[in-house]
Amino acid sequence: MRNVPMCRIRRNLPSAALPDPRARAYDEVSALLRRCGTPAGARVAITAGSRGIDGVVGVLRATVRAVADAGGHPFLFSAMGSHGGGTPEGQRDVLAGLGITEDAVGAPVSCSDRVVELGETGAPLPGLPVFFAEEAAAADAVIAVNRIKPHTSFHGPHESGLLKMLTVGSGRARGAAMVHRLGWSNMVAAIEAIGAVVLDRLPVIGGLGLVQDPYERLAAVEAMAADDIAERESRLLERARALLPRLPVDDLDALVVREMGKAYSGCGMDTNVIGRLRLEGMPEPERPRVRCLGVLDLAEDSHGNATGVGLADFTTERLVRAIDRSATYLNCLTSGGPQRAAVPMAFPDDAALLDAMGQMLRPQREADVRMAVIDNTLSLDSLWVSEAVLPEVAAVEEIEVTDRRPGPAFDAAGRLLP
Numbered sequence: 001m002r003n004v005p006m007c008r009i010r011r012n013l014p015s016a017a018l019p020d021p022r023a024r025a026y027d028e029v030s031a032l033l034r035r036c037g038t039p040a041g042a043r044v045a046i047t048a049g050s051r052g053i054d055g056v057v058g059v060l061r062a063t064v065r066a067v068a069d070a071g072g073h074p075f076l077f078s079a080m081g082s083h084g085g086g087t088p089e090g091q092r093d094v095l096a097g098l099g100i101t102e103d104a105v106g107a108p109v110s111c112s113d114r115v116v117e118l119g120e121t122g123a124p125l126p127g128l129p130v131f132f133a134e135e136a137a138a139a140d141a142v143i144a145v146n147r148i149k150p151h152t153s154f155h156g157p158h159e160s161g162l163l164k165m166l167t168v169g170s171g172r173a174r175g176a177a178m179v180h181r182l183g184w185s186n187m188v189a190a191i192e193a194i195g196a197v198v199l200d201r202l203p204v205i206g207g208l209g210l211v212q213d214p215y216e217r218l219a220a221v222e223a224m225a226a227d228d229i230a231e232r233e234s235r236l237l238e239r240a241r242a243l244l245p246r247l248p249v250d251d252l253d254a255l256v257v258r259e260m261g262k263a264y265s266g267c268g269m270d271t272n273v274i275g276r277l278r279l280e281g282m283p284e285p286e287r288p289r290v291r292c293l294g295v296l297d298l299a300e301d302s303h304g305n306a307t308g309v310g311l312a313d314f315t316t317e318r319l320v321r322a323i324d325r326s327a328t329y330l331n332c333l334t335s336g337g338p339q340r341a342a343v344p345m346a347f348p349d350d351a352a353l354l355d356a357m358g359q360m361l362r363p364q365r366e367a368d369v370r371m372a373v374i375d376n377t378l379s380l381d382s383l384w385v386s387e388a389v390l391p392e393v394a395a396v397e398e399i400e401v402t403d404r405r406p407g408p409a410f411d412a413a414g415r416l417l418p
Helices: 021-036 056-069 088-097 162-169 172-180 184-201 226-243 317-321 325-335 350-361 390-396
Strands: 006-011 043-048 073-078 115-120 129-133 141-147 204-212 218-225 251-260 289-298 314-316 345-347 371-374 382-386 399-405
Touching (some): 006 390, 021 056, 021 141, 021 204, 021 218, 043 056, 043 162, 056 141, 073 088, 115 172, 129 172, 129 184, 141 162, 162 226, 172 184, 172 325, 184 226, 204 226, 218 226, 289 317, 289 350, 314 317, 314 350, 345 350, 382 390, 390 399
Parallel strands (some): 043 141, 141 204, 251 289, 251 371, 289 314, 314 345
Antiparallel strands (some): 006 399, 115 129, 204 218, 371 382
16 A cells, blocks of 8 residues: 555535634523523533534633623533543543633533432333433533534434433433443434433523534534424534535545544544444444545544544554553443444554555555545545545545645654655
8 A cells, every 4th residue: 555646635615614603602692591581690500521622612611701791600510421431530631631621611610420310201211210410400500512413323303412412411421321221223212301301300591502514613603492402403413414524435445544532523533424333233324435444543632532443444553552441441331332442453553554454455556546544534624535536536526636645655653644
């Protein structure tokens, strides 16, 4: 694979970025508070999740300011299921890594593993215990803030978003474990059944839904009252699906992902991008079709959580050294996907990994190999593709070729050059 001619391309993906998402967040939350009539002096709990979202610190700070300006006393609480190892210290580390601190958002940030049981669900999944973060359940009002996007393990009218934040995330490790025991095929029903109990028994006044464009910038910041979350979130999910960046072609012999991590996707690499689920009982995506997949590095802000490394066929020894097995195993055991924690074939450096890809593919001519190299599964506006792929990409979308190489280039340590 050293002689696969490569081209770096820049794609003209549709941009829909808001000019000032912080101002939009402030206005939306202020209007929500006026509609809901939150009393002065109310303690308002705001969710803080583990996803890396562009501008999320500014959005949370604007939410805090809107609550304070309305006479409330805002605080953030960790709502990330089992992420951060399920411990208060681990949760705080995850939030700090995202820039979410008391100084940054202008309000206290509560991290805890404590939950209260709100009762049990009714139809369509009766008898499930419903857990919620203890300190948030004791507040006078709750506001959920989360990115709405297609999930990497299941699909339906509600996937990653506000309802999931209020059910799985806010249930912390205990609640997340209970939900994931049901299996991915029951996830949508579980979210809806548990969400109904949370909305009925807690003073959730609403949520702030965030949608990103293909450049990771916020394209929508919309507040919605509690009664409207189910319907409005579903509509925003369709918009997020339309804006989701994907590979420019559906068929590849080889895909190299430079870096995986929780900031890019809940399972390290977005399954909607790489076309792999590897979950028992769940069908594999029809597209894209990638014959072999290699991942080179684990993002530092993942704190060793390498959930999703098992989606790859090949990796590097340096990524393996960066894995915190406790955090990774907890995440994968909780979510019911132990296959995603399996460490693939590991090689001393990137050059050796690409050589292994070549041994697997055994092409008659390397010039015919259909290959792509991406920075991560969230940033797909600029990437490397092989010459064999270029005509197909150019025929279906507007691109600019910004660089060419006779083959993948490496530094003296065997690392793939940008």
